[in-house]
Amino acid sequence: MKSTLLQQQIALSILRTSGNKKLKTLLDTHDNLENFFSGNTAHDSSNSTRYRFATKQKRAEAMSLAEDYLHFFKDDSIEVLFYKEDNYPQRLLECHDAPVNLFKQGNFNLNTGRVVSIVGTRNITSYGKAICEHLIESFKDKNILVISGLAYGVDVYVHELCIKHGIPTVGVLGHGFHVMYPASHRPISKKMQENGGLISEFLPGTRADKIHFPMRNRIIAGLADATIVVESGTKGGSLITADMANGYNRDVFAFPGTIFDEYSKGCNQLIKQNKAHLINSGAEFLEYMNWNNNSAHKSVETEQIALFDPSTSLTGHEKEIFQFIKKQANVPKDELLFHFQHLSNELFGILLQLEMNDLIVFLPAGTYKCKSY
Template identity: 40%
Template sequence: MNKINILQYQIALSLIPGIGCVNAKNLIAYIGSVEGIFQEKENNLKKVPGIGVITAKKIAQSDVLSRAEEEVKFIEKYQLQTYFYLDEDYPYRLKRCADAPLLLYSKGNVNLNKRQMVAVVGTRNATTYGQECCDSLINAMAERSGYCVVSGLAYGIDVITHKACLKYEIPTIGVLGHGLDRLYPSLHKSTAQKMLEDGGLLTDFISETKIDRQNFLRRNRIIAGLCDATIVVESAEKGGALVTADIADSYNRDVFAFPGRASDTYSRGCNQLIKQNKATLIENLQDLEYFMSWQPEVDKPRKIQRQLFVELSHEEELITDELKEGELFIDQLCQQCQLPMGKVSSILLDLEFKGMVMSLPGKMYKLC
């Protein structure tokens, strides 16, 4: 059986309702192959640990191979990478997690087994303090080698982290709560596109998956499982970042948090993790490396944050001229420069790389 046919069966197994990754793995171990599951008699399926009468019937009567065939065509068309949990290149850290996805899909130049994998997560409502913590942490990584930073490409701390990685040339991976046929939020499309050069996008969802809140909570286990350490930068008393921290803790992975003032709403979650001994307090990369017993390897030259004698395009000059008057929201820039949101977002990201512009919470920007 060729590789494409095997992939079709692998995808089909992940699509059977009510199976789940744990039972799917039990099925493979018991039957001996993925394709054999679809050829096995219903009575034999019932004997597999965790598979009862109802589930065995679902497998025997499932009609998912045609949908899986469509997905194989989608994967070929867009040259996506797949990782089945028995493959050699499946992320070894994630494989140690009992509920690790059966199959992963990626786009870009992804290395899921870098020497030091770190998750950075936090609130969607990042403050200036949170942004500064992210920037300082990632900036320090620019002097090292071996780091890869994982986050969820969501609003707030997530996208701030990815942007900082792009700025300081650190490989970064965005874990999505949907398939690779779309991007949510769409405002982060230009950031995601740049991430493909050194890093990329990862998901366990097939194309045409509906945007659903539960899917984003489910993807948090991938963020936690991929990494040696999870860092919470900012979080309120409840939020997805705390869920990711709890999952990382359940995997016996190290959890860290940046502290904040007791009166700060978006530091309460971090302070709570530290107070309950669920996370170790850190203030910088040196703290992380000390607690992880990582020996820093300095073999990369320091990046110049602001380019000298920068040549700006006409549209870049329009935006920087407007920002000379003070801080502006992105929608204000769109209106005053008479440019579409997607264009302005892409230009602002390029200006950040050049050290000309800094993004602030609430989609506000200022000149550096």
């Protein structure tokens, strides 16, 4: 029986247990998946220990196991997002540890213009609920996709509010489809698929495991333009997600709380350590991200804004530095110091002036990026 593309993609997730990076390196030596699974690879030699997980025998075994999964994908309308295809989330593709495959259920586009992740403690307080309510209400009619982890507390409350206000929302799972942890969230996971849905990198039937949740957190961080931490203790998954988002050079935001509140200590810590921007409202977040306009009219508004782009008045070294940052999207401070050694005495003064002119912003991850005009 001739194998299908779907079966080959499923087989990759069976092989993936030895690591996404190794598997991608190996796949890059082949023109397509048909060649990878049917032919010999350059690494089939017995002395190639690095790729022993994908010997010809292991690939054949993976293909055989993949056949047993086919009916799950067809019966439950599970879509495969393969990292070499256009439907794969492009933001996640920028991350060095992005999975080879993602599995999708529902009606949503991860490559839409505006994506934000919202995370927080499982022990949500009345203060945290008020923040979530205010935040999600501010997203109405802004064409924003909201990502979270469908866990207890902040996560599920955010998903519920999105459903209430008609905002698309996606839950990233730490297990496969046909499993739901916690089980009480199965009903809301079904509702989410009407305007949003679910994402997992784990094969259907894969049970929740402690090691899966940090893996899930990197997906939450990598799918979004920005991550917002609503409430958090000094330890937990929310801070892991924030650290990962910083590592991916994404914007991180946190709501402050009192010094006496256990579940504000993590947010206060992020802000104090310059790992998150302090925000007091959804309006502040939207202004920072330049998301106040309705993206349905983006092309018209972009043309209008371009007429008033303040960067057009730059000259000399200011223009040189601005153009360098603009081309690279996110530039580490050390890279700027190295590239503009000849301006070492002036560099930080120029950067400060560009910030004051609202042309660039310094991120908590220690990088500079241009603001959008």
